[in-house]
Amino acid sequence: MRAVWWKAICVILLVYTAVAGFLMPVPALPILHETIRNLYFHVCMWFAMMFILTVSLVYSIKNLRNPNPDYDIIASQCVTTGMAFGILGLITGSLWARYTWGAWWINDPKLNGAVITLLSYFAYIVLRNSMDDEQKKSRVSAVYNIFAYVMLVVFVMIYPRLSEVDSLHPGNGGNPGFNVYDLDSHMRMVFYPAVIGWVLLSAWIATLSIRLERIKQLKNQ
Secondary structure: OOOOHHHHHHHHHHHHHHHHHHHOOOOOOOOOHHHHHHHHOHHHHHHHHHHHHHHHHHHHHHHHHOOOHHHHHHHHHHHHHHHHHHHHHHHHHHHHHHHHOOOOOOOOHHHHHHHHHHHHHHHHHHHHHOOOOHHHHHHHHHHHHHHHHHHHHHHHHHHHHOOOOOOOOOOOOOOOOHHHHOOOHHHHHHHHHHHHHHHHHHHHHHHHHHHHHHHHHHHHO
């Protein structure tokens, strides 16, 4: 029962997000119009990505302090899950940009930073697959994972928020965030549950991936 309750909450919250996200009223804003509903999906996927990659970072640090094959499995599978949510975030973001900024992709520091970050995590996977020695793979991957997370923080969370940086993203480049001018009470009723739902989904997918990898490792022994 302990392993079921949070999964049930995840399903309930995501169903609520899908239904309320498309049916509840949103602010009538110029340029954004109905596309602001993408906030419940695009932004929340990035929250889920940040959460699961942070979990990966924690287990990479734990693995360096106290080497454990299981820590390596958790860290690597959390990276894979985080990348999946990052790619979905890019796709939904590109779709949003098409209908608000008039192009599928623009030269925006946050968009470019997101791509750089995902490429750094792709390099993490390539690095792991290039080594056969399990202990070496575990140590090198843990060190590189810390480096990739620092890249994520710098290019996605810090650099785009600098006032001198020209960015169209809300809350970046000196622009006000959604909570300042258009995240009204109706949207908050959907947005906050959506964040929790997507984060729980990332944890759910990661746990399934970790279990499969553990089974795979046992079969190879």
